[in-house]
Amino acid sequence: MSDDDRSRGVISPADRRRTSVRWFLGISHPVILTAIAIAGLGPILWTAKGALSPTQELLQDPLRLWPSVIQWSNLASAWEELRLGRFLFNTVVLVGGSWFCQLLVATLGAYALSVLRPRSGRIVYYAVLATLFIPGTTSLVALYLVVLDLPLTGGSIANTPWSVWLPAGAHAFNVLIMKQFFDGLPRELHEAAQVDGAGPWRLFWQIVLPMSGPIVAVVSLLAVMSAWKEFLWPMIVISDTDAQPLSVALPRLADSAEQNQVIAGMLITIIPPLLLFLVFQRHIVRGINFTGLKG
């Protein structure tokens, strides 16, 4: 996203000096930018306000900009009464494991397909590619039955973190962009390493992986952000309320709990991905262009 060095777009410098264009930009830009600011920041600020306001006030005067009394205690009581710490911990465990599984499968698999190139590599590659055509949502029911009773080995992993971690690993897109990146690494390097007697494991660990920082960062960020948003699958496989992540627990709590406490829970759910985005926005934006255009 290098927009600063770009000198011009549709509107030329000469156009910008014309009165009609200046009027149009002068009016349309502030309007659209205010709208973007309200749409982007508004809901997040409203959640923060809601978490600190009395419920009564939210119902009577939802437009109020500043709470009449700031109830910091509401955050503490929501944490206690709704057991938000428990659900936050569950979310972190599920997200962390999903991230690890995705990275494990993508780096090792892509390395084998791109560098080691076994004879049946092409078949595996096309089999991975094929799953891109059939979105995971369409095999939801069959996947659930797999989790209830694993083929070959038997046994159920429902209600355990494994039921979220392992299916997350079967993510074709990660394997493909990782392989694309490995394909671009200079082969001379691999050959030189092999001449020096490095085995496949050392080649992977000491040469390929250290050179893959950017792609590992992009895949990790996308993995963590999307795992944090996950809702349908954890709701199906984790019915044990003590093991549920925030996104599954909150809608369930919303029907019974005090509303401003639920909003405090929503705020806690928003903050981690928000911080991650603000810190790593450059990487994430690069990742979007990747996912959007190179699918």
Next chain:
Amino acid sequence: MITAHPSGDTTTAPSPTKDPEPRQARRHPRRARRTRRARRGSGLASLLFLLPLLVMFGYFAWWPIGQSVILSTQETNLVSDPEWVGLENFRYLFNDPLLWATLRNTAWFVVLAMLFGFPVPILLALLVSELRRFGGVFRVLIYLPVVVPPVVALMLWRWFYDPDFGLFNQVLGYVGLGPYPWLQSTATAMPSLVLAATWAHAGSTTLIYLAALSSVPADLYEAAELDGASIWRRIWHVTLPQMRGVILIMLLLQIIGTFQIFTEPFILTDGGPEDSTVTILLLIYRYAFLNGDYGTAAALSVLLALVLSVLSAVYLRVTRKWSTS
């Protein structure tokens, strides 16, 4: 030259035939032995490296895809053994009036999403790309809704849509409009869902359009100016044709996404009022996890997979063609 990857590597292999080894063996027996050893090692090593991929895709991607087709021809209730019923599940499905309502809802969603969700990111991108200052800040602001987890965002929208205490009716009330029923009426429920979905997804699409806009060559605009083209004509004759590849891709992605809408109706309306917002995935969920009718759920899944795989194939073709030209 010692290669541990003699097969498949067409750029360095001397001939397209798979195995250059016999010829080498005749000329350099010792090297051939080393190559063979390296390859045998690498065959085992590749298998080890591929193991996590094979296990996870095997169990959680390939097996469920195949199993869906089998399930759709069986009656499965988790208590007794699955029983082969042929096309019975499909017959049941096609006789369910809810299926037809669902398909109508989905079509309506697509139409509405094309009206709101499709043009909004293009317009936003065009306007933001003309900003000379603060472009970076507004990129961040545009993307913020995408960062908010969908469940939280939709719980917020449920607050905002509340007919009595909701933010929207309050704001509209100040200018003398409303109150509107939003999610509570069959006429407005679906447009309300589309509005929430557009808010949630417009950010990433806009950023992709912005990247595409910045790669339109400036000399094309200058040439158009020399011909006396106005700003609108430049947008119509230069910008949009230059972007048509991305626009087509985004259109396909939006349609593919629309077919899989679940969280929006699940959190906001639960399919109501009067089933006017039941979507395909919500129907699959109801069949499987509320009625315990896994066969019919699988039958609908198979039909959905057929439609989506055709759309994805078109999408892949378009991206290929567009990124090579």
